[in-house]
Amino acid sequence: MTPHNRTGIAPRFLPLLTIFLSLATASSFAQSEYVGRYDLFAGFSNVSAPFVNNLEQPGFGMQFGVLNRKRIASGLDYSVQSGTTNLTPNLLPNLLQRALAAELPPGYKLSVPTTLTIQTFTGGSQYVYRHFHSQALFLHPVLSAFRVEATPRPTDAIAAVVSHMLVPKGTKRDWVGAYGLGGGTDVHVSQHLSARVQLDAAWTHPMNDILAHGGWIYRFSVGPAFHFGRNVSTPRLMAQAKQ
Numbered sequence: 001m002t003p004h005n006r007t008g009i010a011p012r013f014l015p016l017l018t019i020f021l022s023l024a025t026a027s028s029f030a031q032s033e034y035v036g037r038y039d040l041f042a043g044f045s046n047v048s049a050p051f052v053n054n055l056e057q058p059g060f061g062m063q064f065g066v067l068n069r070k071r072i073a074s075g076l077d078y079s080v081q082s083g084t085t086n087l088t089p090n091l092l093p094n095l096l097q098r099a100l101a102a103e104l105p106p107g108y109k110l111s112v113p114t115t116l117t118i119q120t121f122t123g124g125s126q127y128v129y130r131h132f133h134s135q136a137l138f139l140h141p142v143l144s145a146f147r148v149e150a151t152p153r154p155t156d157a158i159a160a161v162v163s164h165m166l167v168p169k170g171t172k173r174d175w176v177g178a179y180g181l182g183g184g185t186d187v188h189v190s191q192h193l194s195a196r197v198q199l200d201a202a203w204t205h206p207m208n209d210i211l212a213h214g215g216w217i218y219r220f221s222v223g224p225a226f227h228f229g230r231n232v233s234t235p236r237l238m239a240q241a242k243q
Contacts, residue, residue: 034191035130036227039065041196043223045079047118051215052091057081057118061221067232071129073138077122079219087112087152087166093212100162112152112159119147120178120219136194139183146217148174148206166210178204178217186225196225 045061048054059081067073089097089110104110126140151171152163166172184198198221205214 034227034231035067035233036192037067037229037232039063039067039073039075039194039225039227041065041221041223041225043196043221045081045219045221047079047081048218048220049215050218051213052085052211053088055085057083057116059118061219061223063225065126067128068125070232071127072125073128074125075123077120077144079120079221080117082115082117085114085116087114087163091211093210096166096210104158108158110159110162112154112163115151115153117149121145121147126183134188136186136188137183138185139181142178142180142182142200142202144178144202144204146176146178146204146206148176150207172207172210174207176204176206176208178202180216182219184221192227194225194227195222197222 041061041063043061045059047057047059049057059079061077061079063075063077065073065075087110089100092100100110122142122144124141124143126138129137129139149171150167150173152159152167154160154163180200180202182198182200182202184196186194186196188194200219200221201216202219203214203216205211208214
């Protein structure tokens with residue numbers, strides 16, 4: 001699956017990210033008096049999969065977290081990305097590549113447009129570091145379930161035959177696990193609002209009967225995070241925030 005004119009999408013959001021963080025930093029608010037027990041994030045999310053020919057998929061992500069201790073939080077994470085890619089022989093297992101090479105007409109280059117949707121479901125704990133005056137840093141393991149849905153949309157008769165061979169039902173769905181590491185920062189705008197930037201990296205191998213190799217998937221997220229609920233700030237946290 002090769003990217004279908006998608007690689008220029010993520011850079012378009014870099015100016016927005018720069019403005020977003022600049023405004024957040026300019027109006028940063030010391031959280032010396034309030035640390036909300038709950039937080040909710042919703043924003044832009046982009047998935048990059050270099051092992052699938054540098055696939056880029058923009059979408060939406062959201063998170064809900066609960067602060068259990070001074071620096072330990074737990075929560076749930078969901079994101080969804082979709083777009084169109086091309087299925088090409090170089091991504092298939094060697095046995096399938098050889099079988100196709102023997103059957104395809106000389107000079108024919110197989111490229112099947114494919115609608116692809118990726119959903120990620122993640123839960124777990126993270127460490128939150130609140131030493132800095134205007135921001136909180138966090139780090140967490142990534143243990144996710146990916147739901148991948150692919151629908152080939154062939155544009156000629158030969159591609160239609162190959163698509164039917166690979167995906168007899170017309171749409172292929174797969175659940176697969178992923179593991180890795182992630183982290184980011186909340187830049188405080190006010191007591192109840194932060195600008196969140198996050199990067200997660202997870203290794204996975206979806207649709208392993210079609211894709212010959214798995215690899216690392218990177219998910220970048222940016223957007224507002226809302227803090228609410230009981231104040232769980234402690235004298236120690238307040239002293240750190242004032243430093």
